[in-house]
Amino acid sequence: MKIIVCLKQVPDTAATIKVKPDGSGVETEGITYVINPYDEFALEEALRIKERLGEGEVTVITLGPPKAKEALRTALAMGADKGVHLSDPAFEGGDSYATAKALARAIQGLPYDLILCGKQAVDDDAAQVGPAMAELLGLPQACVITKLEIDANRKKAVVHRQIEGASEIMEVSLPAVFTAQKGLNEPRYPSLKGIMGAKKKEIAEHNPSSLGLSPEEVGLAGSKVKILKLSPPPSRATGKILEGEPREQASQLVKLLREEAKII
Amino acid sequence: MAGGVWVFAEHRDGSLRKVTLEAMSAGKGLAGLLGEELAAVLMGEGVAPLADTLAHHGAQKVFLAQDSSLAKYTTNAYATVLSQLVLQNQPSILLFGATAQGRDLAPRVAMRLEAPLASDCTALSLDEKGRLVATRPIYAGKVIATVLAEGSSQMATLRPNMVPISEPDSLRKAEVVKVSAGPSPEGIRTRILEVVQEVAGAVDLAEADIIVSGGRGIKGPENFAIIRELASVLRAAVGASRAAVDAGWIPHQHQVGQTGKVVSPKLYIACGISGAIQHLAGMRSSKCIVAINKDPEAPIFKVADYGIVGDFFQVVPLLTEEFKKLLVEG
Ligand SMILES: Cc1cc2nc3c(=O)[nH]c(=O)nc-3n(C[C@H](O)[C@H](O)[C@H](O)COP(=O)(O)OP(=O)(O)OC[C@H]3O[C@@H](n4cnc5c(N)ncnc54)[C@H](O)[C@@H]3O)c2cc1C
Numbered sequence: 001m002k003i004i005v006c007l008k009q010v011p012d013t014a015a016t017i018k019v020k021p022d023g024s025g026v027e028t029e030g031i032t033y034v035i036n037p038y039d040e041f042a043l044e045e046a047l048r049i050k051e052r053l054g055e056g057e058v059t060v061i062t063l064g065p066p067k068a069k070e071a072l073r074t075a076l077a078m079g080a081d082k083g084v085h086l087s088d089p090a091f092e093g094g095d096s097y098a099t100a101k102a103l104a105r106a107i108q109g110l111p112y113d114l115i116l117c118g119k120q121a122v123d124d125d126a127a128q129v130g131p132a133m134a135e136l137l138g139l140p141q142a143c144v145i146t147k148l149e150i151d152a153n154r155k156k157a158v159v160h161r162q163i164e165g166a167s168e169i170m171e172v173s174l175p176a177v178f179t180a181q182k183g184l185n186e187p188r189y190p191s192l193k194g195i196m197g198a199k200k201k202e203i204a205e206h207n208p209s210s211l212g213l214s215p216e217e218v219g220l221a222g223s224k225v226k227i228l229k230l231s232p233p234p235s236r237a238t239g240k241i242l243e244g245e246p247r248e249q250a251s252q253l254v255k256l257l258r259e260e261a262k263i264i
Numbered sequence: 265m266a267g268g269v270w271v272f273a274e275h276r277d278g279s280l281r282k283v284t285l286e287a288m289s290a291g292k293g294l295a296g297l298l299g300e301e302l303a304a305v306l307m308g309e310g311v312a313p314l315a316d317t318l319a320h321h322g323a324q325k326v327f328l329a330q331d332s333s334l335a336k337y338t339t340n341a342y343a344t345v346l347s348q349l350v351l352q353n354q355p356s357i358l359l360f361g362a363t364a365q366g367r368d369l370a371p372r373v374a375m376r377l378e379a380p381l382a383s384d385c386t387a388l389s390l391d392e393k394g395r396l397v398a399t400r401p402i403y404a405g406k407v408i409a410t411v412l413a414e415g416s417s418q419m420a421t422l423r424p425n426m427v428p429i430s431e432p433d434s435l436r437k438a439e440v441v442k443v444s445a446g447p448s449p450e451g452i453r454t455r456i457l458e459v460v461q462e463v464a465g466a467v468d469l470a471e472a473d474i475i476v477s478g479g480r481g482i483k484g485p486e487n488f489a490i491i492r493e494l495a496s497v498l499r500a501a502v503g504a505s506r507a508a509v510d511a512g513w514i515p516h517q518h519q520v521g522q523t524g525k526v527v528s529p530k531l532y533i534a535c536g537i538s539g540a541i542q543h544l545a546g547m548r549s550s551k552c553i554v555a556i557n558k559d560p561e562a563p564i565f566k567v568a569d570y571g572i573v574g575d576f577f578q579v580v581p582l583l584t585e586e587f588k589k590l591l592v593e594g
């Protein structure tokens with residue numbers, strides 16, 4: 001089984017994100033970057049499927065600046081077989097539409113039975129690239145999955161997909177695109193041996209022209225949703241600390257919620 | 265009259281989702297500014313009665329697609345019918361709820377039509393050229409982005425609880441346009457085998473008006489009973505920190521935060537939660553925040569409107585009692 005995992009390098013979730021004074025972007029200094037947490041679940045699942053079937057190949061693909069190669073190396077160290085890096089200044093600033101288009105183009109040139117993504121990237125929080133690629137590749141999709149069982153012989157998968165207050169159990173014919181949610185698995189850490197081995201693994205490079213795309217079709221130029229301005233979230237007014245014995249605190253709170261906040 | 269503003273009418277168990285009505289309110293505002301009509305797209309089987317509710321909430325037109333192939337939501341069948349409808353009618357704007365269904369369907373339809381899509385928006389407006397401008401939190405709310413959708417049939421998914429539902433008018437009627445829908449030509453490549461409900465009657469986090477959450481400070485899974493008791497008096501949903509989820513005290517569906525659900529209820533009560541940056545990201549846009557924590561230095565107090573420095577085991581049962589007096593016994 002040939003599996004493709006799309007992963008994005010994003011700021012660590014513990015990072016404080018500061019908006020540049022002119023609102024044109026965020027400050028990148030001092031930020032540590034990691035593999036998007038949901039993409040780690042996707043990668044872990046791919047590795048487990050390969051291990052379970054005893055055969056197969058896991059290719060990790062990312063679109064991002066030169067630095068994003070670190071994410072590919074980490075994934076190779078975890079056990080992925082090959083990397084693909086879409087890296088070119090022209091790709092910068094792309095929205096989900098432009099990103100999905102470039103990734104789908106690169107994937108079209110590869111053999112695959114299954115494509116795994118994260119449910120969303122924790123920087124842009126768009127949750128679009130998985131289904132958008134599925135559309136471009138003409139594949140069925142299942143988003144936000146917490147369980148995946150592959151029946152390689154029948155070319156089918158059974159997935160559990162999270163919806164509000166319930167899980168939907170679905171059978172999907174392969175190839176398909178699935179987006180991973182927490183709960184799917186516990187991602188492994190790269191081993192020392194894996195890290196050493198990763199250095200020798202191949203990472204293929206792509207730019208727009210090697211994908212048959214013009215510079216106008218990718219990055220900011222190829223985007224349909226454009227950022228006008230970034231701002232910090234509205235700050236919250238200083239709150240009140242309620243004094244007294246627990247019973248007083250409780251009755252004060254109920255009173256304030258009714259009379260001051262007018263919520264209850 | 266050009267285009268129109270459309271709302272994809274999501275329903276479950278025979279009623280419209282709350283966020284659909286919120287999107288109707290938002291859509292009505294946009295349609296008014298554009299001088300265009302407000303329409304809803306209603307798909308399913310046996311859903312015709314919901315057209316009246318949509319009319320009461322401002323729909324001037326309801327596109328009704330009914331077919332057994334649409335009885336259960338599937339990406340392909342829904343995307344096919346909706347895309348064709350959009351192609352034929354060219355609405356200016358199409359809104360979805362940012363729900364499991366909306367987030368599954370919208371990117372697919374947007375890509376098929378090469379239309380712009382802004383996800384999980386908290387506010388919608390228009391620029392001077394009448395193009396859709398959306399406000400959307402990114403980095404789990406650590407940053408707020410203002411974005412512009414460029415192209416025809418601009419799409420957005422709207423986060424629940426952001427737009428007040430406007431008062432329905434039961435005298436309003438809508439023109440119902442029947443849309444033919446057969447099995448999707450591409451065949452059915454996905455099949456729903458089963459839907460496993462969580463605890464019956466539980467309030468969904470994303471749409472809840474009130475959330476009571478527990479963290480590591482509540483000490484064990486059995487103590488979620490104390491949280492649930494308060495939640496049931498308040499008709500609230502139950503949330504949790506990742507520490508409580510990772511400890512296996514409560515399923516992940518309840519996790520609030522950057523890698524859980526981002527919520528904006530009217531009232532968020534955090535019990536025994538320290539307020540790590542990833543947790544704050546998921547709840548800091550709540551209208552009112554109450555924190556109960558025994559450590560006065562806990563970062564959660566920095567975002568709390570009302571803070572109680574105290575022991576969960578003492579304070580929360582008393583709080584439940586007080587609310588009961590007020591709400592149940594009146
Ligand atoms: C990639 C990544 C993603 C993450 N995503 C999320 C996320 O989505 N959501 C999330 O919540 N976290 C997330 N985290 C984890 C986050 O960093 C914190 O570890 C977590 O939020 C801590 O949970 P907590 O507040 O329950 O526990 P703690 O930080 O241990 O806090 C427990 C609190 O309880 C208080 N307490 C103890 N006893 C009592 C008592 N008897 N009465 C009252 N108070 C008491 C303590 O004073 C303390 O403040 C993420 C972390 C990473 C690395």
Ligand SMILES: Nc1ncnc2c1ncn2[C@@H]1O[C@H](COP(=O)(O)O)[C@@H](O)[C@H]1O
Nearest residue numbers: 006007063117118120121126127128129
């Ligand atoms: N630049 C990228 N490179 C590779 N994969 C990506 C990229 N952007 C998004 N993805 C994939 O698409 C998923 C959803 O991303 P998004 O639509 O940006 O929220 C991510 O979890 C990744 O699996």
